[in-house]
Amino acid sequence: MSSRGPYRRHSAQFKPQLCHDIRSGALGRRDAQRKYTLSANLIQMWLTQFDRGELSTEEVEADVVVDYEAKIAALERKVGQLAMELELVKKTPRLRLVSDSENSSIITGPKPAPSDGGVK
Known part of the structure; x- marks a missing residue:
């Protein structure tokens, strides 16, 4: 089982530019293979598409x-x-849970109500 590199997608602008550079002689196929780490088969497929006008x-x-x-x-x-x-x-509507005079905390809660006497 061979180890393959990650699947890469090349932009639609890259392919015709590379093919144009190869066809014009500005870049050789082997140079393109090394520079962009592309396979020879992929470059050949792109060049065929480029020649047909598909790119x-x-x-x-x-x-x-x-x-x-x-x-x-x-x-x-x-x-x-x-x-x-x-x-x-x-x-x-926004609910008003605490009035301005009351200070509340998640830990302590609101102040207790004042009692009017002892427990009965």
Whole structure:
């Protein structure tokens, strides 16, 4: 059984940029393998997709837009939830447990009421 590294996801911007650098000659395949610790098969797969036009910048931008839209939707849901909670808190009357003249503590509690005599 071989030891595999952690599963990594590469950004949609990284893949076409790397393929462009390899195709333009700015970076060799082996240099890319060493620099980014990628397998030769993965680089070959990306280059094939790049050559077919599957890793175009328009698709990358579309993926980014989809990601942003999902984040925006999640944030809008959270804002709605917090707004509802805030309205609920505003509508709930606050109970006054201790008057200003009384001092209370969790340990000691409120002051005892004065008695008018002994025990009967």
